[in-house]
Amino acid sequence: MTRDASLTEFGVGGDDEEQADGTTDSETGGGEATAGSGTVDDRDAPDPVRPTSRWSAEPRPCAGCGTRIQRAWTDDGRLLCADCKEW
Numbered sequence: 001m002t003r004d005a006s007l008t009e010f011g012v013g014g015d016d017e018e019q020a021d022g023t024t025d026s027e028t029g030g031g032e033a034t035a036g037s038g039t040v041d042d043r044d045a046p047d048p049v050r051p052t053s054r055w056s057a058e059p060r061p062c063a064g065c066g067t068r069i070q071r072a073w074t075d076d077g078r079l080l081c082a083d084c085k086e087w
Helices: none
Strands: 053-061 068-075 078-080
Touching: none
Parallel strands: none
Antiparallel strands: 053 068, 068 078
16 A cells, blocks of 8 residues: 655645745735635636525426426526426
């Protein structure tokens, strides 16, 4: 069995790593942006979480075929039965 690898073997990184001039990111104010810094681009933000299905005690019509269902699957904002959902 081989020995466990150290995290330092997997690449460069870390908050205290020295730069070429001998300073660290914490000394120069560099590094990754934080949530409150305002430097994170909106394009880097993750997509909002969307549900993949819904269940209701009262059956609702499928948006594709009209069959009354309790469990509906979402597809481009429409609630569909399992038969109409494109898998």
